[in-house]
Amino acid sequence: MARIELSNIQKKWGAFWGVRDVNIDIADEEFIVFLGPSGCGKTTTMRMIAGLENPSEGEIRMDGEVMNDIDARDRDVAMVFQGYALYPNMSIYENIRFPLRMRGVPKAEQDAAVRRAAELVELTDYLDRKPGALSGGQRQRAALARAIVRQPQVFLMDEPLSNLDAKLRQAMRVQIKHIQRELKITTVYVTHDQIEAMTLADRIVIMQSGAIQQIGTPDEIYNDPANTFVASFIGAPPMNLIEGRLSGGTFEAPGIRVEGLPGAHDGQVTLGVRPEDCRVTAEGAHLGGDVYGVEPTGDVTYLTLKVGESLVEVKADRAYRAALGQGESVRFDPDRIYLFETGSGQRLR
Amino acid sequence: MAAKRKKSRGENLVLRYLILCGWALFCVVPVLWFLSIGLRPRTEIITPTPIYFPTFSLDAWHMIWEDWPMGKYLRNSVAAIFGSVIIDLILAIPAAYSLSRFQYRGREDIGFYILSTRMMAPAIVAVPIFFLFRNLGLLDTIWALMLIYAAINLSFVTWIIRSYMLDIPKELEDAAKTDGAGELRILWEIIIPAILPGIITASVIAMIFAINEFLFTLLIASTPNAYTMSVALANFTGGSDGIIYNAIALVAFLAFLPVFVVVVAIQKHLSRGLTMGAVKG
Structure with a gap:
């Protein structure tokens, strides 16, 4: 439900370039995947969209509005983290409800929204448990539910499946794609797994050493690689x-x-x-x-x-x-x- | 071969238990000894011949409650100690949060400075502190004791809580931020519940230090108005009655008991808290 534009984004830490010259125009409802080896700047780029990191230069716009100086909590963005980042002291129900509470959603609507989100990720039976009592896959789904519960403008997912085993990863992949299509929420997804990128993305952004190597649909990336890096990164x-x-x-x-x-x-x-x-x-x-x-x-x-x-x-x-x-x-x-x-x-x- | 190994393992276990029993005895005997002195009549305590079957007596018990305002001392101790721990937590939690989470120039130095206040011998500042509290008109009050205990313990309470906070994944705070929480909310709803064991550990250690504090208490408390258990003990050594050993022993035991119970109850957290502080520095 939002269009995201990154123009001339740079991120420097001292003399180290985390991200350089990133220009992407992410369409509304698009599922975009940042793909690259670790340290390529894909997570940093995502964190800048989230507002958890400030770009050294460049502009981030959502629906035309410049977001650079807007706090993470005031951007209507929900993020799913690699380590799930569930609040350990709260039950799953409380975890999912947390963003609603923080944004002052009326109490009466909260319960219904939590249950709807839990249903979407098939966690209804686990709402009373603490995160510690769930398996990796269930925790991942809980984190997903927490992200979707308030119907944000943008989903950000930072390697959400990398801690799961191969079988579960495939099942979750399908689920994530299905949920994204159903909710029609602009999604930015970071991964180093080319299969995830190929299967999920409308468009893939391949990054290396902080710079974009190629942007294109999975077919374009596969059939028409721009350089040897892209060519060798996609395909197994x-x-x-x-x-x-x-x-x-x-x-x-x-x-x-x-x-x-x-x-x-x-x-x-x-x-x-x-x-x-x-x-x-x-x-x-x-x-x-x-x-x-x-x-x-x-x-x-x-x-x-x-x-x-x-x-x-x-x-x-x-x-x-x-x-x-x-x-x-x-x-x-x-x-x-x-x-x-x-x-x-x-x-x- | 296997049988032999098994046997040697068994012997090993016996040896281990022997050592542990010896150590336990070494720790427990003085406590029991104190208790036995405290529950004996005065006449039986200092004798040239050993008494194997002492007479049980509550003389000391009656004496400390009836002849001395031990109840008041106990209340003073409790008030000063709890007050100091509350002050410590109010100051240490935000300090530790800042030291563990925010990036700013001199952060490490400030952290080390806080810790270094603990490295000084307390006697060095005893006299200045006396004058300070005299000028503040706080001599002989439990408020002064609260502040002193809090000051003594603040450094390591901050340090322990900081080490727990460092252990909390940064992701958790990022998640809370994107979920719409502000810094104070994050501290209150996410961080503090997550480090509760650390807060308890730090509080208990602070209590132990506070209950044992003698030097400053003696300095500040000049009348029974602000006496605590630890200073009250010293009262039994002077005066016309001579040294009242059974009363000393009983009061010492009473001061020891609550700490012991609390430490046993939270043992698991305590060892974790201490090693974490040690490893993380």
Whole structure:
């Protein structure tokens, strides 16, 4: 229910840049995910939106109104924290009611709102308990209920699922997305988990060292990465990046030869190809190497080939098996080969 | 091999219990000794020959309540001690909150300064404090005792509470802020309930120090008007009756008992509070 604009946001601590030149326009009702490794500035950016941190420079606007000098408690923003941050001395009911009490919601409405929020996250039976008596997943849902209970303008979620086990994480992911769609509340979500980012986001903001690397829909980020950082951060296993020489549209590296590439970038380049865009076949092969490892997972088999000095990952058929050291040839999907400038890592188009 | 290990473990356990029993005895015997002196007639206390089966007597009990205003001393003690602890908490909780939460220049130095007030030998300031309270017209009042006990204990009460506050995740306050709470609300509704064990620990330790305080109490309290239990004890050593050992023993035991009961009751919190202070510094 709010549009958020960040313009030229900088955050410095002494000589250290936490965040630099962040410009994002987050649309109303959008689900945006900040993705990046730890220390990339994604949490700091979120904390600035929350008002828990002040930008050194730049402007934060919500629905056009500048928020820089507005206290966290006066911004209509609800936040879910990595460590849940439930108040240990209060029952779950009191925890969920706390923001309503702080904002002077009439008593008569409080109870109904708490119960509605608890119902939404399926915690109705646990309202009398203290946070200490709940499991990790239940605590996470309680924290979520506390955030949604007052129907804020903006949801902020700081790695809310990272303390949960894989199975629970998936279930909660679906629940979070469902609740966000139902309540239609602008949501900013911080994570270092690319699967979470891909599955939840309307748009992903990829950050590294305090700067935005790329903003785009999950499809754009996956299909059209702006640089090697984005290319290797999205996708599991990550994109293969192979250094070599390009001349006259032909890429060459030890054990690899790819023809028919755009010829404008002759010289040292990095070729990128995703494991899922590789096929084990001798016909029209681009690459030849020795089997270094075979990892069956059930639905696919990961094949690692040693090509020259580097290892190349291939997503092979689930039935694929091979002996170590055996020679193997691979063909890349010619439409899904990326070229990056070696050094800067920027995409060559 | 396994059997042997098991046996040595058993021996170990016996040894451990022996040591613990010895230590317990070492701690408890003086207390029981005091109690036994306090419940004996005066004539039986100082004798050249040991008495194995002493006569039970409530002489001292009657004496301390009937011949001396022990009830008043007890009330003075309680009032001065509780008053001082309340003053300490009122001052220490905001101080600790500030020291543990806000960023400002000199924060660490101020924290250390507060702690360092404890490092000075009390006798150094005894005379100035006497004049200070004389000028304030507070000599011989429990108000003065309250203030002195509070001043003596304020440093470590602040320090213990601070160490508990440092243990509270910052996220909790951030959550409260985004939920719409102001600083005082956060302190009152989130922080204080969360560190209640620390507040109790600090209060009890302050009580123990206060109940044992002698030097300043003697200095300030010149008449029974402001005598506390600890100073009252000294009264039994002078005068025409000589040293009244059984009364001394009984009063000492009575002063010890409430502290003992409280400490046992909150033992778990206490050990945590002390080690936390130690580790976190």
